[in-house]
Amino acid sequence: MSQFxxxxxxxxxxxxxxxxxxxxxxxAAAAKHGVELNFTHFDWSxxxxxxxxxxxxxxxxxxxxxxxxxxxxxxxxxxxxxxxSLWGLLLPxxxxxxxxxxxxPVRLFEGLQSPLxxxxxxxxxxxxxxxxxEGEYSNIGGIQYEGTDDExxxxxxxxxxxxxxxxxxxxxxxxxxxxxxxxxxxxKSNGLFHSMPYWDSRVEAMAERYPDVKVDQFxxxxxxxxxxxxxxxxxxxxxxxxxxxxxxxxGPACTGTIAIAPSANINPEKExxxxxxxxxxxxxxxxxxxxxxxxGTVWAAAMMMQHLGCDxxxxxxxxxxxxxxxxxxxxxRDMGGNASTQELGQAIADII
Amino acid sequence: MSQFxxxxxxxxxxxxxxxxxxxxxxxAAAAKHGVELNFTHFDWSxxxxxxxxxxxxxxxxxxxxxxxxxxxxxxxxxxxxxxxSLWGLLLPxxxxxxxxxxxxPVRLFEGLQSPLxxxxxxxxxxxxxxxxxEGEYSNIGGIQYEGTDDExxxxxxxxxxxxxxxxxxxxxxxxxxxxxxxxxxxxKSNGLFHSMPYWDSRVEAMAERYPDVKVDQFxxxxxxxxxxxxxxxxxxxxxxxxxxxxxxxxGPACTGTIAIAPSANINPEKExxxxxxxxxxxxxxxxxxxxxxxxGTVWAAAMMMQHLGCDxxxxxxxxxxxxxxxxxxxxxRDMGGNASTQELGQAIADII
Ligand SMILES: CC(C)[C@H](C(=O)O)[C@@H](O)C(=O)O
Ligand SMILES: CC(C)[C@H](C(=O)O)[C@@H](O)C(=O)O
Numbered sequence: 001m002s003q004f005x006x007x008x009x010x011x012x013x014x015x016x017x018x019x020x021x022x023x024x025x026x027x028a029a030a031a032k033h034g035v036e037l038n039f040t041h042f043d044w045s046x047x048x049x050x051x052x053x054x055x056x057x058x059x060x061x062x063x064x065x066x067x068x069x070x071x072x073x074x075x076x077x078x079x080x081x082x083x084x085s086l087w088g089l090l091l092p093x094x095x096x097x098x099x100x101x102x103x104x105p106v107r108l109f110e111g112l113q114s115p116l117x118x119x120x121x122x123x124x125x126x127x128x129x130x131x132x133x134e135g136e137y138s139n140i141g142g143i144q145y146e147g148t149d150d151e152x153x154x155x156x157x158x159x160x161x162x163x164x165x166x167x168x169x170x171x172x173x174x175x176x177x178x179x180x181x182x183x184x185x186x187x188k189s190n191g192l193f194h195s196m197p198y199w200d201s202r203v204e205a206m207a208e209r210y211p212d213v214k215v216d217q218f219x220x221x222x223x224x225x226x227x228x229x230x231x232x233x234x235x236x237x238x239x240x241x242x243x244x245x246x247x248x249x250x251g252p253a254c255t256g257t258i259a260i261a262p263s264a265n266i267n268p269e270k271e272x273x274x275x276x277x278x279x280x281x282x283x284x285x286x287x288x289x290x291x292x293x294x295x296g297t298v299w300a301a302a303m304m305m306q307h308l309g310c311d312x313x314x315x316x317x318x319x320x321x322x323x324x325x326x327x328x329x330x331x332x333r334d335m336g337g338n339a340s341t342q343e344l345g346q347a348i349a350d351i352i
Numbered sequence: 353m354s355q356f357x358x359x360x361x362x363x364x365x366x367x368x369x370x371x372x373x374x375x376x377x378x379x380a381a382a383a384k385h386g387v388e389l390n391f392t393h394f395d396w397s398x399x400x401x402x403x404x405x406x407x408x409x410x411x412x413x414x415x416x417x418x419x420x421x422x423x424x425x426x427x428x429x430x431x432x433x434x435x436x437s438l439w440g441l442l443l444p445x446x447x448x449x450x451x452x453x454x455x456x457p458v459r460l461f462e463g464l465q466s467p468l469x470x471x472x473x474x475x476x477x478x479x480x481x482x483x484x485x486e487g488e489y490s491n492i493g494g495i496q497y498e499g500t501d502d503e504x505x506x507x508x509x510x511x512x513x514x515x516x517x518x519x520x521x522x523x524x525x526x527x528x529x530x531x532x533x534x535x536x537x538x539x540k541s542n543g544l545f546h547s548m549p550y551w552d553s554r555v556e557a558m559a560e561r562y563p564d565v566k567v568d569q570f571x572x573x574x575x576x577x578x579x580x581x582x583x584x585x586x587x588x589x590x591x592x593x594x595x596x597x598x599x600x601x602x603g604p605a606c607t608g609t610i611a612i613a614p615s616a617n618i619n620p621e622k623e624x625x626x627x628x629x630x631x632x633x634x635x636x637x638x639x640x641x642x643x644x645x646x647x648g649t650v651w652a653a654a655m656m657m658q659h660l661g662c663d664x665x666x667x668x669x670x671x672x673x674x675x676x677x678x679x680x681x682x683x684x685r686d687m688g689g690n691a692s693t694q695e696l697g698q699a700i701a702d703i704i
Binding site (some may be wrong): 083 | 428433434435437438439443465466467468469470488489490491493494495500501502503504505506507508509510511512513514540541542543544545546547548549550571572573574576577578580581593594597598600601602604605606610633
């Protein structure tokens with residue numbers, strides 16, 4: 001019997017509401033497929049910050065290191081500045097555990113209404129492969145002449161060949177494994193003078209090793225426009241930390257609700273635990289109302305089991321998500337229904 | 353009789369096809385309102401680059417300085433890397449002439465079909481106010497260990513208090529002048545550790561001086577999602593150079609075609625000429641086919657005349673654009689018709 005130890009960090013806001021539904025689905029699928037899952041909860045959050053001055057304990061990363069996987073809700077809440085909360089919890093985990101791939105599937109499900117006119121299930125079906133540990137997300141920089149009219153703030157992005165090539169390789173491999181074999185790279189080499197021309201040159205170099213993959217590139221501005229005009233064009237999208245972040249929120253918005261989108265922070269070499277979370281944030285505006293959509297979290301749970309080698313659990317969970325949406329069994333408000341977070345979570349677990 | 357000297361730079365690709373239509377509209381409106389316009393053409397482009405090794409002559413900026421205004425088509429063409437062409441022509445003009453405001457209206461016209469379901473004319477009607485001379489668009493940075501596996505590329509963004517406050521002031525003033533008095537700021541303070549928390553703090557400081565303006569802010573990822581989900585929510589959007597660039601391509605895409613969107617690069621103090629151009633680029637894929645939509649350029653021409661104090665010319669040109677679209681008189685392919693660039697341009701001039 002396979003056995004996995006999972007670190008669970010519900011975090012803030014609706015993170016604490018959707019994570020239990022993810023666990024419900026995992027437990028149902030584990031029972032069905034004879035897998036043993038042990039969950040250890042960590043209450044690290046903005047609330048912890050208020051109490052202790054830290055988002056997680058000093059040895060937090062050490063504590064997490066021993067787990068097979070990390071299951072995270074959402075981080076950030078009014079009262080703690082976003083750059084403090086995120087650089088105190090989510091971002092250090094991605095970096096310390098070398099989770100350099102952020103894999104985000106985007107799919108229009110049967111039963112959901114796209115905000116785009118005339119789009120059917122199947123029309124939107126692509127992956128965003130986002131670089132997850134370097135690039136624009138950086139705490140290198142600072143401020144000079146602080147507090148005066150002469151204030152100057154510098155913010156650096158760092159792109160390494162190692163960091164760029166490995167995410168490109170992952171994306172090209174993924175594209176090669178798919179029917180369309182089509183990779184689209186996000187750039188902005190006309191405005192960002194150093195980083196993006198470099199990115200483009202590495203795409204070009206990598207493309208030579210994948211002659212069967214059709215490659216194109218779009219500046220991020222027109223890329224966002226294209227996602228709205230012709231989402232069916234895309235198959236695998238690769239982008240830097242920032243551009244991948246943007247496209248993987250916009251993409252799901254085109255599928256009806258960003259709340260169903262999952263995010264897998266993967267260390268492909270499995271030297272460290274990977275981390276699975278919904279794309280959505282802590283959503284303070286709807287927190288505490290039991291109306292948050294848990295599907296992003298449940299889908300993230302499915303991706304986690306796939307990463308751990310349990311494809312059957314993945315498939316079972318995905319099947320349940322598809323059924324509950326297609327048959328409109330219990331949809332939350334964002335999907336046009338009026339089910340609660342728990343009712344939707346329970347419906348998924350029941351199907352499993 | 354007012355008289356203005358206009359520098360015209362058609363540039364590359366469809367830039368050379370749409371600019372003549374913009375001039376047609378300007379000449380018709382000038383004749384009607386008794387204004388004298390003198391156009392001086394500059395053939396600066398990627399073609400010039402191939403011939404001379406420069407996008408514009410060494411004294412190019414000096415030549416432009418004496419004009420009342422600059423009317424630009426599009427810059428960039430395959431064969432010259434984008435960062436070379438743009439940093440050799442468009443971006444130096446924005447900077448040298450302190451055109452720190454990039455004003456981009458976004459509007460769904462009667463007669464155009466939004467790619468968003470169930471949106472009517474009037475549902476989308478906002479301005480993007482984009483910082484236009486500093487921020488992420490920067491040639492500060494470089495590469496170390498070039499050509500080896502250890503390559504590291506650094507790319508800096510620079511935000512100054514002066515540069516940040518003046519664009520925010522412009523945006524707040526604009527918001528205050530409108531019915532909704534609603535300003536939305538684009539940020540990403542959870543990922544970009546220095547620049548965006550700084551941006552947010554300046555928004556907060558400026559907001560205190562505009563108690564009647566309703567202010568909110570969104571991280572750029574969810575901002576793009578929101579534009580698709582609820583474009584009617586927005587009134588005035590303010591963003592950094594990069595974020596403003598993205599939102600002002602995505603916004604027009606939601607109005608049916610980005611080809612109608614204009615871009616005013618404004619030096620509000622009028623120390624230097626301002627520059628007016630369509631948002632779209634040189635579009636090499638459709639260049640030379642006489643199918644490019646000239647409306648973005650004609651609208652930019654209208655904004656130019658408004659900036660020069662000729663509100664009546666602005667209104668006349670805008671009225672003609674509205675009529676030609678509403679009555680479907682001569683629409684190009686991107687708007688669902690089959691008129692040529694020239695037929696559409698002529699239809700607008702005829703109405704004027
Ligand atoms: C061509 C490019 C440098 C330019 C920009 O990003 O500013 C364009 O996209 C625009 O929006 O005017
Ligand atoms: C919360 C934030 C730092 C995070 C990111 O930008 O990476 C989130 O938007 C995401 O996409 O996972």
